[in-house]
Structures are given as C-alpha cells and as structure tokens.
Amino acid sequence: MKIDVLSLFPEMFEGVFGSSILKKAAEKQAVSYKVTNFRDYADNKHSTVDDYPYGGGAGMVLKAQPIFDAVEALKGQAEQNPRVVLLCPQGERYSQKKAEELAKEEHLIFICGHYEGYDERIREHVVTDEISIGDFVLTGGELGAMVIIDSVVRLLPGVLGNVDSPILDSYSSGLLEHPHYTRPADFRGMKVPDPLISGNHKKIDEWRMKESLRRTWMRRPDLLEIYELTEIEKKLLSEIQKED
Known part of the structure; x- marks a missing residue:
C-alpha cells in the first residue's frame, strides 16, 4: 500500500511513521509513506493556503487551489485511482469496518486541514471519503490521520506477527x-x-x-x-x- 498525507505540519508524522508497527510495516515493504506540505503548491508569492470566507464569519478557510494541485500531482504519479480521505468533524464516524474497507486499497491520500474549514469545492470534486474519528474537534486533521493510518496498516498482510491478531481484535x-x-x-x-x-x-x-x-x-x-x-x-x- 502507498499512503500519501497532505499536511501543513509534516514533522508531526516523523515519530509516528518511524516507530512501532508502522515502522516495521514499512521495513517489510507492506506500505510506504510520504508526507507533503501542500503549502508548496500555493500559487502566490506569499505561499498562503487560506483566505477569508465569502459572506464573512470567524476564522479562515483553506483555499481550493493548493489542495487541488497537490492531489492532482499525487494522482499523476499513481498507477491506480487512489481513495482521497478528508479528515473532517462533519464526516462519517470512523469504525473498524471502515478500516477493513480502506485496508483493501492500494493507494490512500489523506488531507489534513486546519483553520475554520475547507473550500466546499474540495469536498465536492476532490475527496472520496470524509471521515471523523469522533464527535469532538481537533486543531487539525493530523492526529485523526495518524489514528486511521495505524488502524489500517496493522490489517495489511504480514504486518502483525500473528495472522489471527487483527481478526480477534475488539470490533473485528x-x-x-x-x-x-x-x-x-x-x-x-x-x-x-x-x-x-x-x-x-x-x-x-x-x-x-x-x-x-x-x-x-x-x-x-x-x-x-x-x-x-x-x-x-x-x-x-x-x-x-x-x-x-
């Protein structure tokens, strides 16, 4: 499996992907990780990725352009059309069943947002899945992405030492x-x-x-x-x- 993460804070993933089962999974070549700062895709001289919402209101909204361009670049390198997961408190409640579903994919892209929200066109035209890990709000999508990635990768063939372990887990x-x-x-x-x-x-x-x-x-x-x-x-x- 190939996992791409789009984040404004790539350094947050270094310890997670370099430790425990996630590290071992990469060493066994069951999975590869890549974290991209989507600020690198901003098309303005100040590399801004957010702007004020139309109609006014508190907070800033992530612009469509950097996300669209970053996802299109990753898709251009893909052999198959990947699932694109948006971490969002409005999304589907995450479950073991969803983890098992995602574990069957060959390529996943996770979009980790910040600020007040996303330009709605990202939801409508880029993502395939919107997921929430619970009924609470986090500062950004990074922690949610880590949770989902951990739960998916441990289900990949050969990752856990005991083949029965993921089958016998609670909820499975x-x-x-x-x-x-x-x-x-x-x-x-x-x-x-x-x-x-x-x-x-x-x-x-x-x-x-x-x-x-x-x-x-x-x-x-x-x-x-x-x-x-x-x-x-x-x-x-x-x-x-x-x-x-």
Missing part, C-alpha cells in the same frame, strides 16, 4: 474481545480463571466466547443490536443475563 468480530491473562496464574491472590489453565481447548473457547459476550453486553450493548447471535451465543448470553 462484531463483539468486544474477551479478557486476557498471563503468568503468574496467582498474582497477589488474584487468580486466572480455571478454564484458561485447564488445558481443555473446548472449555477455553467457550469461556472466551462467553466473556466476550459478557463484556459486550455490559459495556457496549448497542453492538448486540446489530450482531447476529448463533444458537450457542444466545444460550450463553441468556446465562450471562441471569448471572448478572
């Missing part, structure tokens, strides 16, 4: 993930549940399924409204509701 299955434990089995009197140390894989699988359902029911019951339960899961959920 539709439910929250079950609790985890490691050694020692008894820490300060707090013991690991018996099924996990029984060696009985059937009991382990059933415990994990039940605790995943319990955690989802207690913390995110809304997920169960759209999740299609199997007969076994229905039985386990009924037990959970009686227990709790």
